[in-house]
Amino acid sequence: MPPIKRTKFKLAPEQLLEMFYWLKLIRAFDERLSILVKQGQVRSGVYTGIGQEAIIVGTCFGLRKEDFICPLHRDLGSFLMKGVEARVMMSQMFAKTTGLSKGRDSALHSGVTELGIFGNTSMLGANLPIAAGLGYTFKMEKVDNVVVAYFGEGASNTGDFHEALNFAGVQQLPIVFICENNQYAYSVPLEKSMAIDDVAIRAEGYGFDGVAINGNDVLAVYQASLGAIARARAGDGPTLIECKTYRWHGHSEHDKAFYRTDEELAMWKSRDPIPTFTTYLRARHVLDDDKQKAIEERITTTIDDAVEFALNAPDPAPEDAVTDLYA
Amino acid sequence: MSKELSYLEAIREALAEEMRRDPKVFVLGEDVGPYGGAFGVTQGLYDEFGEMRVVDTPISESAIIGVSIGAALRGYRPVAEMQFADFISCGFDQIVNQAATLRYRYGGRASVPIVVRAPSGGNVGGGLYHSQNPEAWFIHRPGLKVVAPSTAWDAKGLLKAAIRDDNPVVFLEHKYLYRRAKGPVPEGDEIVPIGVAATRREGADATLLTYGAMVTPSLEAADRLAKEGVEVEVIDLRTLMPFDKAAIFASLDKTNRVLVVHEDVKTLGLGAELSAVIMEEKFDALDAPVLRVTYPDTHAPFSHVLEAFNLPNTDKITAALRTLVAY
Ligand SMILES: Cc1ncc(C[n+]2csc(CCOP(=O)(O)OP(=O)(O)O)c2C)c(N)n1
Numbered sequence: 001m002p003p004i005k006r007t008k009f010k011l012a013p014e015q016l017l018e019m020f021y022w023l024k025l026i027r028a029f030d031e032r033l034s035i036l037v038k039q040g041q042v043r044s045g046v047y048t049g050i051g052q053e054a055i056i057v058g059t060c061f062g063l064r065k066e067d068f069i070c071p072l073h074r075d076l077g078s079f080l081m082k083g084v085e086a087r088v089m090m091s092q093m094f095a096k097t098t099g100l101s102k103g104r105d106s107a108l109h110s111g112v113t114e115l116g117i118f119g120n121t122s123m124l125g126a127n128l129p130i131a132a133g134l135g136y137t138f139k140m141e142k143v144d145n146v147v148v149a150y151f152g153e154g155a156s157n158t159g160d161f162h163e164a165l166n167f168a169g170v171q172q173l174p175i176v177f178i179c180e181n182n183q184y185a186y187s188v189p190l191e192k193s194m195a196i197d198d199v200a201i202r203a204e205g206y207g208f209d210g211v212a213i214n215g216n217d218v219l220a221v222y223q224a225s226l227g228a229i230a231r232a233r234a235g236d237g238p239t240l241i242e243c244k245t246y247r248w249h250g251h252s253e254h255d256k257a258f259y260r261t262d263e264e265l266a267m268w269k270s271r272d273p274i275p276t277f278t279t280y281l282r283a284r285h286v287l288d289d290d291k292q293k294a295i296e297e298r299i300t301t302t303i304d305d306a307v308e309f310a311l312n313a314p315d316p317a318p319e320d321a322v323t324d325l326y327a
Numbered sequence: 328m329s330k331e332l333s334y335l336e337a338i339r340e341a342l343a344e345e346m347r348r349d350p351k352v353f354v355l356g357e358d359v360g361p362y363g364g365a366f367g368v369t370q371g372l373y374d375e376f377g378e379m380r381v382v383d384t385p386i387s388e389s390a391i392i393g394v395s396i397g398a399a400l401r402g403y404r405p406v407a408e409m410q411f412a413d414f415i416s417c418g419f420d421q422i423v424n425q426a427a428t429l430r431y432r433y434g435g436r437a438s439v440p441i442v443v444r445a446p447s448g449g450n451v452g453g454g455l456y457h458s459q460n461p462e463a464w465f466i467h468r469p470g471l472k473v474v475a476p477s478t479a480w481d482a483k484g485l486l487k488a489a490i491r492d493d494n495p496v497v498f499l500e501h502k503y504l505y506r507r508a509k510g511p512v513p514e515g516d517e518i519v520p521i522g523v524a525a526t527r528r529e530g531a532d533a534t535l536l537t538y539g540a541m542v543t544p545s546l547e548a549a550d551r552l553a554k555e556g557v558e559v560e561v562i563d564l565r566t567l568m569p570f571d572k573a574a575i576f577a578s579l580d581k582t583n584r585v586l587v588v589h590e591d592v593k594t595l596g597l598g599a600e601l602s603a604v605i606m607e608e609k610f611d612a613l614d615a616p617v618l619r620v621t622y623p624d625t626h627a628p629f630s631h632v633l634e635a636f637n638l639p640n641t642d643k644i645t646a647a648l649r650t651l652v653a654y
Contacts, residue, residue, distance in 0.1 A: 043629075044457075045629065095630035101629070104626070105455045109454070122414075123413075123417060155386060159389055185357075186358045187362035188360075194385065259362055316630050
């Protein structure tokens with residue numbers, strides 16, 4: 001089996017620009033949410049993934065509509081990339097009828113089966129056994145679709161994580177497990193919650209490969225996931241990719257994150273995935289001022305429109321509190 | 328001697344005093360260490376007692392409770408914190424199959440003196456997984472005690488009692504009350520015994536049984552009825568298992584009418600059991616059927632509009648009291 005870190009790939013300029021667009025859109029969406037929380041317009045349930053965008057863009061970019069994603073609580077961008085409109089995601093955060101939950105729940109606690117999106121609950125790690133179930137059906141049907149399942153390094157300490165990876169390993173399921181290792185689980189740093197440096201090595205205990213990569217390099221993430229996805233599609237079983245990254249904001253928008261130092265944050269901000277990629281694109285003459293401006297304007301319009309739409313969307317009818325309980 | 332504390336501070340004080348009194352008491356849970364817990368309950372404990380007795384755990388609810396049980400078997404008195412009561416389900420097996428049954432299967436030769444603290448309840452815009460009221464699951468499991476204080480005074484006194492109790496105690500802290508409920512708290516070592524209800528308001532026309540965050544709206548409803556010349560006796564159960572049958576029956580003998588109010592859902596909530604016990608043992612004392620005001624049988628939605636529809640409140644309780652006394 002080829003080492004997945006070195007999978008060959010070639011992206012056309014339009015594809016590179018599309019990646020750039022997604023990175024910027026996802027960043028801008030979360031930044032707007034953060035402001036909306038401060039303004040009291042969005043009540044709670046906001047866990048931004050600012051600083052971690054390269055993981056979502058790099059892993060979702062090579063997916064088909066039929067492939068499934070099982071995102072974690074910071075992965076709003078993966079919903080957008082899988083085809084949910086910005087208006088719908090914004091409505092979700094505003095608890096409006098036009099959101100995926102129709103006001104029942106916030107954040108990413110809802111999914112769209114037709115678009116290959118499984119929505120987790122708050123229960124960390126609980127998405128992973130379900131990812132295995134989704135993958136098992138692909139195996140039964142002998143189709144070459146894959147499941148990409150996300151979890152934090154903190155969630156890799158749950159029983160569900162271990163049960164899911166074991167099942168996936170035994171069954172050789174077409175799953176790519178993506179660990180978004182942002183160094184902290186809420187206030188608890190990695191070294192206080194596990195006695196290993198790399199979550200990636202956990203894969204070995206379940207009989208498949210795990211690799212640790214730079215999660216702030218969108219092309220590195222893309223390359224590794226391309227390799228892992230190819231393996232999964234070929235029936236060669238799961239892979240774990242640990243993406244080292246950092247969350248810039250607090251755990252939630254209420255958390256002041258005093259458990260880490262300003263220096264540490266500044267160090268990671270200097271590894272911001274977006275400028276790194278921008279420099280790369282400009283050096284290759286894929287991106288120039290005009291193109292960047294056009295993309296940025298498109299993003300601002302999209303987000304302004306989404307907020308406007310969500311603000312004006314109707315609240316649910318009170319009686320809807322007791323519907324949709326049974327099929 | 329007493330002083331004014333919030334419900335949250337009262338819990339913290341009980342923990343600190345018990346840890347000072349008994350070196351066998353220690354706390355464990357997610358982010359309880361330097362961070363002081365998601366709600367700040369354990370703030371200061373890490374500095375005073377150190378990392379061996381204030382243990383930041385990985386995200387592993389089953390392990391948090393299992394470790395507590397193991398330590399309890401060796402004479403320790405662990406106090407486990409669930410970050411939210413909603414996540415108690417991730418440690419469910421350890422509570423219901425290990426802790427609850429141990430004494431029984433050991434032929435009474437051992438016990439499991441653990442406390443599982445769990446911030447429960449809604450009305451904080453938390454949505455499906457940050458609002459739950461799981462008391463009935465544990466009331467239903469023989470071998471467990473379940474406590475749910477409504478005042479700062481009781482929060483302190485009952486937590487002390489729970490820590491000293493030789494049985495596993497599920498200690499439900501209502502998050503709505505954490506900073507909103509303030510009141511006198513005894514200085515020093517005063518205990519509120521488990522299994523004893525408190526009469527919050529006397530009255531001869533109807534008995535209202537409630538607990539937790541429902542005590543305040545119940546008292547408000549009773550005040551409204553008083554203006555109509557109806558005196559309602561409001562009993563705060565405080566302990567849900569074993570509930571104070573003697574206090575309930577004594578009040579019923581006086582009033583002949585009972586309303587149960589709880590935030591938990593209706594079907595097989597504590598109200599169902601109280602109603603059945605009263606019907607079986609005190610049928611002759613009843614002038615009206617036992618009525619209930621509860622959450623409907625549904626989940627806790629995120630939208631304010633939906634949550635308000637579900638939550639019992641002063642208006643709903645007032646209406647039920649009027650029906651009860653008119654019967
Ligand atoms: C089973 C469970 N326990 C506790 C929590 C509370 N909680 C929410 S996020 C979080 C930290 C998660 O850390 P990690 O998995 O590393 O993801 P990150 O938030 O860092 O992206 C905790 C403890 C939860 N959601 N689920």
